[in-house]
Amino acid sequence: MSEPAERLGADxxxxxxxxxxxxxxxxxxxxxxxxxxxxxxxxxxxLSIGRLATDLGLSKSGVQTLFxxxxxxxxxxxxxxxxxxxDAVVHPASSAPRGVARLRALTxxxxxxxxxxxxxxxxxxxxxLADFDSRPGKVRDALVGHHRDxxxxxxxxxxxxVHTGEIADLDVDLAAFQIDAVLTAANIALRLGDNDAADKAxxxxxxxxxxxx
Amino acid sequence: MSEPAERLGADxxxxxxxxxxxxxxxxxxxxxxxxxxxxxxxxxxxLSIGRLATDLGLSKSGVQTLFxxxxxxxxxxxxxxxxxxxDAVVHPASSAPRGVARLRALTxxxxxxxxxxxxxxxxxxxxxLADFDSRPGKVRDALVGHHRDxxxxxxxxxxxxVHTGEIADLDVDLAAFQIDAVLTAANIALRLGDNDAADKAxxxxxxxxxxxx
Numbered sequence: 458m459s460e461p462a463e464r465l466g467a468d469x470x471x472x473x474x475x476x477x478x479x480x481x482x483x484x485x486x487x488x489x490x491x492x493x494x495x496x497x498x499x500x501x502x503x504l505s506i507g508r509l510a511t512d513l514g515l516s517k518s519g520v521q522t523l524f525x526x527x528x529x530x531x532x533x534x535x536x537x538x539x540x541x542x543x544d545a546v547v548h549p550a551s552s553a554p555r556g557v558a559r560l561r562a563l564t565x566x567x568x569x570x571x572x573x574x575x576x577x578x579x580x581x582x583x584x585x586l587a588d589f590d591s592r593p594g595k596v597r598d599a600l601v602g603h604h605r606d607x608x609x610x611x612x613x614x615x616x617x618x619v620h621t622g623e624i625a626d627l628d629v630d631l632a633a634f635q636i637d638a639v640l641t642a643a644n645i646a647l648r649l650g651d652n653d654a655a656d657k658a659x660x661x662x663x664x665x666x667x668x669x670x
Numbered sequence: 671m672s673e674p675a676e677r678l679g680a681d682x683x684x685x686x687x688x689x690x691x692x693x694x695x696x697x698x699x700x701x702x703x704x705x706x707x708x709x710x711x712x713x714x715x716x717l718s719i720g721r722l723a724t725d726l727g728l729s730k731s732g733v734q735t736l737f738x739x740x741x742x743x744x745x746x747x748x749x750x751x752x753x754x755x756x757d758a759v760v761h762p763a764s765s766a767p768r769g770v771a772r773l774r775a776l777t778x779x780x781x782x783x784x785x786x787x788x789x790x791x792x793x794x795x796x797x798x799l800a801d802f803d804s805r806p807g808k809v810r811d812a813l814v815g816h817h818r819d820x821x822x823x824x825x826x827x828x829x830x831x832v833h834t835g836e837i838a839d840l841d842v843d844l845a846a847f848q849i850d851a852v853l854t855a856a857n858i859a860l861r862l863g864d865n866d867a868a869d870k871a872x873x874x875x876x877x878x879x880x881x882x883x
Contacts, residue, residue: 591711639847639851
């Protein structure tokens with residue numbers, strides 16, 4: 458199925474179509490990124506097409522045309538949040554050598570992502586996974602898919618570190634579960650004013666990175 | 671300030687006042703407990719006086735009289751959730767001897783609380799703390815107060831176990847932070863279908879309870 462913006466431009470000249478398509482895609486991105494910010498604060502359920510249109514000075518019908526349903530808007534917000542997260546956390550860490558160095562880079566980037574913060578409400582997934590864990594559907598699938606990838610990234614670096622003998626053997630799934638859990642807890646603790654939370658998370662991660670004897 | 675139910679009954683005979691007061695208090699408790707169930711699924715922001723009245727077959731004006739504002743309704747839901755949590759988790763565990771046994775009882779009761787579950791959306795605080803961490807006010811204070819007490823309970827049993835030499839010395843604050851973090855992560859993982867999550871949490875707790883040599 459073609460995008461609404463594409464269908465909108467179907468009856469005009471090619472140059473105009475290209476520009477309209479581009480403008481539609483850019484507007485869609487801008488709205489989705491803003492929606493991710495709002496959802497980090499108020500949850501994906503707080504999103505409404507009318508509210509976003511008002512906040513961004515756009516027409517409600519225009520936003521409606523770009524997204525269609527609230528669910529598609531929510532999924533677009535999750536995808537936008539994921540792209541921003543990959544740019545802020547995962548891609549920069551990929552320049553570090555695999556194993557311990559990359560795991561440290563991933564956790565440091567993650568801590569910066571919630572301390573800076575990238576989204577005004579802190580971790581986008583912490584704010585929304587707890588809301589959507591009981592609601593099957595495309596929004597939950599998008600949230601869960603990202604969370605699984607993130608856990609997979611941590612597990613992968615731990616496996617690499619064990620495999621190359623960089624760290625002592627350990628249960629990588631359990632360690633990844635714990636690292637993700639303390640990072641998530643640190644996000645909430647930081648937002649509640651516990652300035653020690655990031656260091657607690659670092660100390661837990663360090664605990665898993667003991668060099669093999 | 672007197673409760674609305676009390677003020678309502680001020681101009682009638684004493685026997686009638688007592689009955690009305692009792693009935694008002696019972697209705698208020700029933701509504702608050704139902705509100706906690708709804709909030710575990712949809713978040714405290716999903717609560718509305720009109721919706722609760724419809725669901726429970728009460729008049730909107732009656733519910734309005736009992737709670738007044740949405741914020742008071744939200745705080746009442748948190749207090750009701752706290753009372754239910756204390757009854758299900760903390761009070762039963764208090765029959766176990768202090769230290770390791772009570773910490774195990776607390777964590778087992780906690781796992782049962784989310785596996786059963788006590789609230790249809792799983793852990794009430796996981797569902798709501800992430801939403802309210804960015805919103806100062808009475809609702810956040812009520813949520814945070816409970817969470818601090820829960821962390822305090824874990825810390826207290828760890829301290830006791832270290833103090834009596836039951837377990838090796840450790841950083842009790844960091845250990846309590848980790849135990850709380852993995853329980854919270856287990857709640858979400860369980861709701862997303864990871865049946866291994868409760869065992870992961872148990873293994874983490876066990877890791878802290880190594881007997882002192």
